Amino acid sequence: MPPKLAPFQAVIVPIWKSDEEKALVFEAARKIRAQLIAADIRVKTDEREGQSPGFKFNDWEMRGVPLRIEIGPKDVAKGSVVLARRDKPGKEGKSFVAQEGIAAAVQTALGDIQKALYERALAFRKANTFDPKNFEEFRAAVEKGFANSFYCGSARCEEQIKEATKATLRCIPLEQQGGTGACIFCGQAAKVRAIFARAY
Numbered sequence: 680m681p682p683k684l685a686p687f688q689a690v691i692v693p694i695w696k697s698d699e700e701k702a703l704v705f706e707a708a709r710k711i712r713a714q715l716i717a718a719d720i721r722v723k724t725d726e727r728e729g730q731s732p733g734f735k736f737n738d739w740e741m742r743g744v745p746l747r748i749e750i751g752p753k754d755v756a757k758g759s760v761v762l763a764r765r766d767k768p769g770k771e772g773k774s775f776v777a778q779e780g781i782a783a784a785v786q787t788a789l790g791d792i793q794k795a796l797y798e799r800a801l802a803f804r805k806a807n808t809f810d811p812k813n814f815e816e817f818r819a820a821v822e823k824g825f826a827n828s829f830y831c832g833s834a835r836c837e838e839q840i841k842e843a844t845k846a847t848l849r850c851i852p853l854e855q856q857g858g859t860g861a862c863i864f865c866g867q868a869a870k871v872r873a874i875f876a877r878a879y
């Protein structure tokens with residue numbers, strides 16, 4: 680999930696075996712959580728007993744929490760934690776950061792994740808948006824993705840396009856490319872381009 684939307688932006692997963700380790704790790708996790716909350720980061724600590732760390736990692740990945748903060752006894756000793764990015768699986772997305780001043784490091788990581796997801800979505804949209812020159816090309820375009828076409832604005836054209844191709848009007852972008860052209864369906868003068876696509 681994009682960090683700006685995620686109900687929990689980060690989850691702290693404490694890792695321990697003995698009661699002694701648990702006390703140490705929970706204490707450190709509590710302090711980290713307090714730093715993050717003070718920085719308005721939406722954070723949850725997974726204190727569940729009887730679930731392995733691996734189970735918890737998977738569980739939060741499945742829910743799409745953007746950032747995982749792992750803390751075990753060795754991390755407590757070193758005064759650091761492991762950050763793991765949900766959008767970059769494996770070692771590539773992992774880094775060690777100091778517990779002191781962790782809020783800034785988490786903010787930076789969340790910003791990077793937000794940007795990476797946005798850029799990925801934008802690239803996907805661009806790669807799947809077509810600019811058909813005529814209605815035959817329009818038919819082919821909506822088989823594959825979005826069609827960005829001049830549209831006269833009439834409800835009748837909209838209906839007939841739907842009948843012919845199953846594609847419906849998705850939106851009329853606020854940012855127009857300018858210029859005028861012929862409606863992709865009826866050929867009449869049109870001032871705006873609209874996005875058509877099939878629902879799926």
Ligand SMILES: [Zn+2]
Nearest residue numbers: 831836862865
């Ligand atoms: Zn038309």
